[in-house]
Amino acid sequence: MKFRYFAFLFATFLLLKVTAQSNSKEVLFSVDGEPVYTSEFLRVYNKNLDLVQDESQKDVDEYLKLFTNYKLKLKEAKALGLNEKPSYLRELSNYKKQLANSFMKDTKVTDALVEEAYERISYDVNASHILIKLSEDASPEDTLAAYNQIMKLRERAKNEGFEKVRDEVHNGQTIYGEKLGYFSGFKMVYKFENVAFKTKVGEISQPFRTRFGYHILNVLDKRKSRGERTVAHIMLLNNKSDSLAEKPEVRIQELYKKLNQGEDFESLAKQFSEDRNSAPRGGMLSPFSGGQISVQEFEDVAFGLENIGDISKPFKTNYGWHIIKLYDKKPIPEFKDIKPELVEKVKRDDRSKLIDEALVNKLKKYYNIDDKQLALGYFESILNDDYFNNTWQLPNDFTSEKPLIKIGNKQLSYRDFGDYLLKTQRNPIPKGSYQSIISNKYQLFLNDYLIAYHEDNLEDENEDFAHIVAEYRDGLLLFELMESTIWNAAKTDSIGIQEYYNNHKSNYVLPKRIEAVVASSAKQKTLKKVTKLLEQNMALDQIKKLVNGNDKIDVVFTQGILEENHQSIPKEFEFKKGLSKIYHHNNSYVLIQVKDIFPESQKTFEEAKGSIISDYQTFKEENWLKQLSEKYPVVINQEVLKNVKSQIKNQ
Structure with missing residues (x-):
């Protein structure tokens, strides 16, 4: 849970690429006397610019406000000692280890393997x-x-x-x-x-x-390879809670007949598709390649369509019923577009062994390690067949303190390699010469220590790694603070939540709704016929038979409890009981029979509880930030801020 919330709240602070825009040590602002430098603000601002969804946050002043709030929270977290919690330190350590894997690979070897992989997936x-x-x-x-x-x-x-x-x-x-x-x-x-x-x-x-x-x-x-597909779909959900609603398998067949009669796919998707994300776009989905869609049946049908404009027969998945239309088909994506995904796959694959070998060779050169190790002869001389039985021991006169090899600032002794031999004799190995055993063990020993030393010192040796760790360290600390101070507190503050609801009831209302039958057709003349039949109080099933006979669907009926903003209801619709006039809507025509009207009504506390808690958390956080700004005064250097704005404007 922690990683999920953390990723959601602080994604803009966790990218693996850092673009430093300035090395300036100018102080942009201070929090209770602690300086925050221009270089840090510019680095984070520029890095996150393309990720920001809210255009207001691209404004320097607005972003600076967010950034100062961020620093205020960090100040409070450290004051509370949250940065010393064992759980925090453990999670930070785990993340550093995972992140280090991304920085400890030979990029030339990785790039070659990634290019080869691209050729293979093509x-x-x-x-x-x-x-x-x-x-x-x-x-x-x-x-x-x-x-x-x-x-x-x-x-x-x-x-x-x-x-x-x-x-x-x-x-x-x-x-x-x-x-x-x-x-x-x-x-x-x-x-x-x-x-x-x-x-x-x-x-x-x-x-x-x-x-x-x-x-x-x-x-x-x-x-x-078969490449990429772009499709649109009409989807009807399985989980119908409205007992008055028609079964989706019946409705989807009606829509399929209308498509075969030449009616517009986009128009029908806008009117009837229950995929709320794609329906306003006529059912259009983002392009996808093989393996990207979690529903195998959907993917198989999509890739089974050969020609642009082809429409599938109705089919069922775990989500509901679908009809798919093929809009575009493309070969494998360009290398530059898929490269990041391939890099991750290569690192998880058997190919990674080649990358590991390249890393070790690079580290040997970096730390000036000589492959020749004269001390191995000594270890060959003290080895015996007990090693194959897991009973071997170091001799009593073992020269443990003698220097063996130096990696950076770390001096390894004979004792270190001797202990390694003792520990690894538990791993069964076939009998061989003492020379080959010692040589192989030494290479594994050296590899382990090279990688461990490099990882331990990565923050000092790699600036990009240091920046990312620092941002994660702060982000994780902020999560600990928000969880203990705002989120958990807001959930358990039943009196405060109830009081907030009482003071903001107007924010929690059910919209106006109608119990209605909506008839939709591409032909206005057909709906005039439906109007007359409804005026005669004819049963809906009988009306369907009259207007949709001979395997031809001219009218699609929607019935149930509909909100005023339902996709089938025109914006200009007048809410009153009885039959409406015929409206032109979504490139089609609709007629609405209103059986009952339910006015806007107040939601009870229980009905709105989830939204109330979320809003209360926001309210509580805003007041808390005001208290923090009083506790830790923020002083902004206006002259430096002016220069920062000028620099950003000229980028």
Whole structure:
């Protein structure tokens, strides 16, 4: 919960890119005598400029007000000692560790892998494979046997046909033969993906090993990925609470018939779609690619539409019933647009091992570490076969204090590596020469200490990292303060909340509503016929049969309790019982039969409780800020502020 609220409230302080606009140490303002510099304000202002939704916050004076309030809260948080809470320190430490991962990678290697990944996701490969299952720690004998077996299967596949051999040898236990279908980048382990994309269509790969065992694969086809779709939809929700309302599966079929009769998709979406976000735009959704839509049925139907303007048949998802119209289809996005997403995928993938290797090599150079370590001979001399049984101990005359290697300002001794050998002997390893064991262990030991030292000193060695940590440190502290001072307090202050409601009842009212039947048609003449039938008090089901016969839908009826701003009600509609005149609305015509009118009414405390608590929190925070500004006087350097405004204006 903490991360969710924190991300919502302070997203503008948590971007991973910092653009410092000034190195000036001019004091822009002070909080109780503590200076805040121009450089910090300009950095944060410019960084967040494009993220601000409220145009007023782009005004320097308004943004400065927000920024001074932010600093006032931080001052109070520190005065209360919230920055010393164990939970705060623990969460900050976890975040620093996560963030450090983004800064401790070799960017050249990462960029190369990201470019390769983009090429891979731009294509789909269709392949089959045969796997000889083999554990990662298999003995040399078992490894050789598996390799020889896969080589024989490759020869058979070349002579007899891959599919034939694959089907014959598959037993689902030690040998697997599978049709994999089409896949693109990131769908398989990296070693497998590499071979699949480098093998030509129609060819059988050389044997290769992954963590699962030895494989050969046959590439059947390669094709361009299907890219991106832009669609609009009409959606009717499943969870109808109004018992008078028509079933969505019936309504969606009516709308589909109207579309087949040539009626405008956008107009129908505006009138009847219950997706409140897209309905005002005629049902239009933002473009999406494969995997971006959480509802698989929706994605499958969208990508199944081939031609611009195609309309799907009605179909059901967990959210309701839909009809989709295809407006645009595009190939894979441009590299620059998808690069950030690919960077994150590469870091989570097997590819990250290559990045880790590059990082270690870079750190060795940065800290001037020599790969040659003369001390390893000493450790080889004290090792014995007890190491393979987890019973090995350092000798009594072990030279523990002797210097081993220095990383930056940290001196490591023989004791450090000796302890590492003791600790890691618990990890089972096959028997080998003492020289190879010590060499491998030393590389792992050195890698661990290099990365740990670099991470511990990252704030001193990387300015961007230091800025982000500082902003998160303050933002997290502010969360702790707001939670304890405003949010939790406001929720539990039942007397204050009730009093606030009593003083602001006019803010919590139910709007005017009607119980009505709304008839909508593209033809005014048809609605005149409906008017006459309703005047005769004919049942609605009977009217539908008369005006929508022979599989043709001329009129769509909406009935139930409707608010005055309902999408089917024209703005100029006169609220009175009985039949209305025919209105032209949303490129169609509507007729409304009002059965009852419910005037605007006061919401009870329970009905409005959620909104009341939210408003009360805002009210409480505003008063609290006034108290803080009195407790910690804010003094703004007007001359410096004038220069800041000038600098921003000229950017």
